[in-house]
Amino acid sequence: MKRTGIFVCHCGINIAGTVDVKKVAKELSKHKGVVHAEDYVYVCSDPGQNIIINAIKEKKLDSVVVACCSPTLHETTFRNTSKSAGLNAFQCEIANIREQCSWVHKDMEKATDKAIRITKSTVQRVRRNESLEPISVPVTRKAMVIGGGIAGIQSALDLANTGFEVILVERAPSIGGHMIQLSETFPTLDCSQCILTPKMVEVSKHPKIKLMTYSEVQDISGYVGNFKVKILKKPTYVDPDKCTLCDECTKVCPVVVPNEFDLGLTGRRAIYIPFPQAIPATFTLDIKSCPGLLPIACGKCADVCEPDAIDYDMKPEIVEEEVGAIIVATGYDLYEKELLTEYGYGKYPDVLDGLQFERLLSASGPTMGKILRPSDHKVPKEVVFIQCAGSRDPELHCAYCSKICCMYTAKHAMLYKHHVHDGQAYVFYIDIRSGGKDYEEFVQRAVENDGVLYLRGKVSKIFEDNGKIKVWGVDTLTGKDIEIDADMVVLATATRPSKGADELAKKLKIAMDKDGFLAEAHPKLRPVESVTSGMFLAGAAQAPKDIPEAVAQASGAAAKAISILSQDRLYHAPTVAKVNINLCTGCGMCVQVCPYDALSLKDGKAEVNEVLCEGCGTCSATCLRAAIQVKNMTPLQVNEMIKASLGG
Amino acid sequence: MVNLEELKKEASQILKEGKVKYIIGLQSSSNGLLPVPAFIKNPEDVEKLVWNPACVYNLTLFLRDEKRRKAKEKEPDEKPVGIIVKGCDSRAINVLLQEEFIKRDDVYILGISCENTGVLDEKKLAKKLKGKKAEKVEFGEKDDFVITTEDGKIKIAAQEVLSERCLECKAHFPVIYDVLIGEKTKRNIENPFKSLERIESLPPEERWKFWKEQIDKCIRCYACRSVCPMCYCDECVVDTISFVVTPDTPAEEKAQKIKWLEKSPVSSENFVYHFVRAIHLTGRCIDCGECERVCPLDIPIRFLNKKLEKEAKELFDYEAGFDPDQPSLVSSFKDEDPEDFIR
Ligand SMILES: Cc1cc2nc3c(=O)[nH]c(=O)nc-3n(C[C@H](O)[C@H](O)[C@H](O)COP(=O)(O)OP(=O)(O)OC[C@H]3O[C@@H](n4cnc5c(N)ncnc54)[C@H](O)[C@@H]3O)c2cc1C
Ligand code: SF4
Ligand code: SF4
Ligand code: SF4
Ligand code: SF4
Numbered sequence: 001m002k003r004t005g006i007f008v009c010h011c012g013i014n015i016a017g018t019v020d021v022k023k024v025a026k027e028l029s030k031h032k033g034v035v036h037a038e039d040y041v042y043v044c045s046d047p048g049q050n051i052i053i054n055a056i057k058e059k060k061l062d063s064v065v066v067a068c069c070s071p072t073l074h075e076t077t078f079r080n081t082s083k084s085a086g087l088n089a090f091q092c093e094i095a096n097i098r099e100q101c102s103w104v105h106k107d108m109e110k111a112t113d114k115a116i117r118i119t120k121s122t123v124q125r126v127r128r129n130e131s132l133e134p135i136s137v138p139v140t141r142k143a144m145v146i147g148g149g150i151a152g153i154q155s156a157l158d159l160a161n162t163g164f165e166v167i168l169v170e171r172a173p174s175i176g177g178h179m180i181q182l183s184e185t186f187p188t189l190d191c192s193q194c195i196l197t198p199k200m201v202e203v204s205k206h207p208k209i210k211l212m213t214y215s216e217v218q219d220i221s222g223y224v225g226n227f228k229v230k231i232l233k234k235p236t237y238v239d240p241d242k243c244t245l246c247d248e249c250t251k252v253c254p255v256v257v258p259n260e261f262d263l264g265l266t267g268r269r270a271i272y273i274p275f276p277q278a279i280p281a282t283f284t285l286d287i288k289s290c291p292g293l294l295p296i297a298c299g300k301c302a303d304v305c306e307p308d309a310i311d312y313d314m315k316p317e318i319v320e321e322e323v324g325a326i327i328v329a330t331g332y333d334l335y336e337k338e339l340l341t342e343y344g345y346g347k348y349p350d351v352l353d354g355l356q357f358e359r360l361l362s363a364s365g366p367t368m369g370k371i372l373r374p375s376d377h378k379v380p381k382e383v384v385f386i387q388c389a390g391s392r393d394p395e396l397h398c399a400y401c402s403k404i405c406c407m408y409t410a411k412h413a414m415l416y417k418h419h420v421h422d423g424q425a426y427v428f429y430i431d432i433r434s435g436g437k438d439y440e441e442f443v444q445r446a447v448e449n450d451g452v453l454y455l456r457g458k459v460s461k462i463f464e465d466n467g468k469i470k471v472w473g474v475d476t477l478t479g480k481d482i483e484i485d486a487d488m489v490v491l492a493t494a495t496r497p498s499k500g501a502d503e504l505a506k507k508l509k510i511a512m513d514k515d516g517f518l519a520e521a522h523p524k525l526r527p528v529e530s531v532t533s534g535m536f537l538a539g540a541a542q543a544p545k546d547i548p549e550a551v552a553q554a555s556g557a558a559a560k561a562i563s564i565l566s567q568d569r570l571y572h573a574p575t576v577a578k579v580n581i582n583l584c585t586g587c588g589m590c591v592q593v594c595p596y597d598a599l600s601l602k603d604g605k606a607e608v609n610e611v612l613c614e615g616c617g618t619c620s621a622t623c624l625r626a627a628i629q630v631k632n633m634t635p636l637q638v639n640e641m642i643k644a645s646l647g648g
Numbered sequence: 649m650v651n652l653e654e655l656k657k658e659a660s661q662i663l664k665e666g667k668v669k670y671i672i673g674l675q676s677s678s679n680g681l682l683p684v685p686a687f688i689k690n691p692e693d694v695e696k697l698v699w700n701p702a703c704v705y706n707l708t709l710f711l712r713d714e715k716r717r718k719a720k721e722k723e724p725d726e727k728p729v730g731i732i733v734k735g736c737d738s739r740a741i742n743v744l745l746q747e748e749f750i751k752r753d754d755v756y757i758l759g760i761s762c763e764n765t766g767v768l769d770e771k772k773l774a775k776k777l778k779g780k781k782a783e784k785v786e787f788g789e790k791d792d793f794v795i796t797t798e799d800g801k802i803k804i805a806a807q808e809v810l811s812e813r814c815l816e817c818k819a820h821f822p823v824i825y826d827v828l829i830g831e832k833t834k835r836n837i838e839n840p841f842k843s844l845e846r847i848e849s850l851p852p853e854e855r856w857k858f859w860k861e862q863i864d865k866c867i868r869c870y871a872c873r874s875v876c877p878m879c880y881c882d883e884c885v886v887d888t889i890s891f892v893v894t895p896d897t898p899a900e901e902k903a904q905k906i907k908w909l910e911k912s913p914v915s916s917e918n919f920v921y922h923f924v925r926a927i928h929l930t931g932r933c934i935d936c937g938e939c940e941r942v943c944p945l946d947i948p949i950r951f952l953n954k955k956l957e958k959e960a961k962e963l964f965d966y967e968a969g970f971d972p973d974q975p976s977l978v979s980s981f982k983d984e985d986p987e988d989f990i991r
Contacts, residue, residue: 582883586747586748587747587748587749588747588748589747589976589979590979592976593978593979601748622978622979624881625881625884626906635906639906
């Protein structure tokens with residue numbers, strides 16, 4: 001029989017307000033095998049922990065149960081406390097009588113009874129706990145960052161500048177993400193490209209960064225500290241070392257397709273450079289729009305390429321890498337045109353989305369920074385901006401707030417006025433969300449200095465009439481119907497997780513939230529970690545974000561990754577699954593069901609990779625023969641816990 | 649009608665060619681209508697093989713013994729065993745393959761199509777014959793059985809004496825085989841879960857009463873488990889005795905053994921046994937109906953498995969034993985599954 005000590009925490013009135021903690025301690029003191037039971041106001045405090053240490057020593061306890069808050073909070077604390085008194089850390093278990101009891105009940109008598117049962121059942125469990133030692137594994141001191149927008153760039157630079165090697169994987173031909181498409185950035189109006197390109201250059205020159213553009217993660221296995229990744233490098237058909245950026249190829253390429261960088265406002269050739277400052281600075285042959293690589297099909301570009309940089313025989317390549325930590329920074333995309341038909345988006349050429357307008361504003365854009373409308377290249381004199389296009393509309397579109405649109409719409413309206421002094425900008429809004437340093441002041445400047453007319457209300461109809469875009473709406477503040485003959489409409493369309501983020505999340509086994517953004521491990525306390533250890537999140541892939549937030553999270557994610565990479569070995573909980581070879585028939589059901597790929601069949605029997613196993617117990621619940629069980633949470637323990645909970 | 653001579657010819661040939669170690673089939677018995685298993689090694693002995701509507705057995709059961717025997721041999725003969733299977737039995741082979749209990753090379757499958765009939769239900773036949781003793785049953789020319797009694801031969805439409813599972817069968821010819829004997833005729837079965845309606849239509853109290861009565865009868869002889877090709881576990885979780893003792897069980901493990909249920913055949917323990925077995929067979933039972941046939945107390949065990957088979961079909965579009973490569977029911981999750989509580 002074990003000698004168990006019980007410590008019941010009041011947690012101030014958090015527990016003691018609903019649970020009679022003295023009674024819990026008294027009842028438990030009568031329980032078989034319990035040689036010490038006491039309550040204390042805050043067991044997690046220093047004096048509280050000392051009570052445990054003293055009891056372990058004086059009463060020669062060999063196991064400890066702390067009845068307190070959720071094990072996610074203080075399990076580590078109390079295990080360390082027990083360890084410091086000479087106990088094996090895994091002889092300490094938590095009975096959660098706060099989240100699972102006092103916080104969810106009102107009736108003191110019943111809650112106390114429940115707390116007693118919970119604690120008793122934990123005693124039954126700890127009685128059969130084995131003493132275990134953490135499993136230690138070495139660490140591959142290298143990181144991978146997926147996505148080369150500002151977030152990914154920042155993470156990669158932080159990691160590399162700390163001295164760790166980084167592989168930066170970007171699926172587009174150049175890094176830069178959406179920020180490179182922006183004109184000027186709120187709230188300071190500095191030129192987006194001017195502040196981003198130095199970082200891009202730094203990435204390309206950094207000896208610790210291996211940049212892999214036009215590449216995608218194909219497969220991933222392993223675990224924190226020791227991931228194995230396969231990266232597919234798509235052929236660009238241009239040798240970046242030979243390409244001199246002479247631009248001769250685009251002059252002969254017969255194909256014209258919409259230019260992604262300008263969101264279709266301009267065209268590009270099948271062989272192209274996304275934008276002049278692209279990193280890596282090289283041309284890319286887009287095989288999807290090229291009529292074929294056979295010289296018979298076309299072959300013009302290779303003919304004119306003086307340095308012989310074009311190689312039609314280039315093949316896709318799979319690069320295998322080992323890394324210790326991964327940062328996912330796959331960013332966002334705008335809500336698809338097809339899904340947002342009500343504003344004439346995609347139908348009328350002068351109804352634009354925010355990024356298209358950024359391109360019009362940009363000095364390097366299709367109009368060289370002049371505001372001209374696409375249909376007839378005239379200067380629009382009346383421009384209507386519509387906020388929340390697709391956001392905050394749970395019935396038809398996205399329920400969430402895209403967060404950045406209030407600010408960039410104010411910026412758009414302001415910049416429009418800077419370009420077209422005699423023009424009028426109208427903004428339809430639901431409300432203005434300008435929380436952030438200098439953000440509110442920025443919006444006020446748009447209203448006061450630039451005379452932007454903010455109309456609170458929704459647009460009911462948009463249609464083309466005689467070269468104008470008629471916008472009908474209501475101003476809910478005055479109750480008046482509004483009719484504007486606009487020359488141009490700009491929609492602040494919702495932002496969404498970037499295309500393919502769901503597939504990537506599946507490959508990485510990281511969770512997504514209900515809207516498809518990558519889910520953080522805890523909304524408050526672990527905002528940059530994914531649920532899978534060793535994988536971190538940065539930027540707009542996790543939730544809509546502006547640049548400062550994306551950069552802050554990127555640095556946070558890098559710091560988290562560094563906290564892994566800077567260690568020699570990592571320690572892993574030893575409460576892992578164990579196979580009873582005699583009972584296992586090798587049916588493989590557990591192998592299929594394990595969410596962490598921790599199981600395999602070897603010589604007709606299941607085998608656990610203890611480093612991958614998270615001790616979730618799914619295998620144990622699946623096995624028909626009770627041949628696999630998780631240490632310190634065996635079916636026998638569960639069985640006895642259930643009995644104790646039922647009062648047996 | 650399936651040609652027995654063709655079966656014999658194939659059997660003799662594979663034995664002669666040395667393709668198989670032996671063949672698991674059926675031979676007639678000196679005692680009663682039902683045949684008994686035959687393990688045939690010599691080509692001459694194929695003459696003993698029989699095939700008739702009384703061939704109710706699911707012979708795949710013997711693959712378990714073969715596997716155990718082989719595991720004990722020092723230098724096992726790696727040749728496959730030949731096995732004669734009906735459609736339903738062949739599904740069991742698929743499940744055994746799926747669970748990697750056997751490998752495809754372990755068996756040479758002589759599949760026999762049930763064509764338009766199936767196997768008989770002895771009880772139905774006895775009723776039909778009103779006390780007269782059947783000496784022999786054979787397949788008739790059409791969808792009928794020819795029964796020999798002391799009064800001579802009579803013909804009975806197969807439908808009238810077919811076993812319930814044949815009336816609800818989803819595999820009228822083998823779904824996996826090396827040689828197929830007979831035609832791939834498909835019978836039209838409107839509702840493969842028809843027999844369940846009788847119990848499903850009862851209000852819950854009545855249903856409980858029904859099952860309590862039935863389960864209370866169980867004497868826990870475990871015949872149902874012994875005859876089940878899926879109950880191949882070395883140690884069944886319900887056997888609390890064998891579960892504990894092996895000489896090399898480490899003490900630490902011994903301490904972890906649980907007595908899941910008591911041995912005494914009382915209501916609560918019987919329920920636990922039958923529930924455990926039903927759950928263990930969900931997505932694995934191929935409805936050969938053998939458990940119910942062998943029960944000395946006529947407990948309709950098949951219904952339990954059938955009900956879960958229906959749930960698996962309706963909720964997860966899952967059917968056991970048609971695809972040896974599909975993941976098992978309990979370990980697979982499809983995005984299209986109707987439940988939206990897990991994402
Ligand atoms: C119209 C508009 C105006 C804006 N103006 C401002 C402003 O003035 N100030 C401000 O602070 N913010 C502004 N923003 C917000 C700003 O664009 C974002 O905060 C920022 O771009 C987020 O950076 P990111 O790196 O997280 O994502 P992104 O910029 O989207 O970068 C993600 C990168 O990951 C790559 N990627 C995606 N999936 C994969 C994959 N599977 N594998 C490999 N690579 C992948 C993409 O190709 C891309 O390069 C504006 C946004 C819009 C829409
Ligand atoms: S589920 Fe059980 S019997 Fe099957 S392989 Fe896993 S441990 Fe072995
Ligand atoms: S406990 Fe969970 S993680 Fe570990 S082997 Fe079993 S299913 Fe996999
Ligand atoms: S159901 Fe029938 S065959 Fe099975 S154990 Fe009970 S009595 Fe025996
Ligand atoms: S009841 Fe379950 S554990 Fe027992 S033999 Fe059958 S499948 Fe195996």
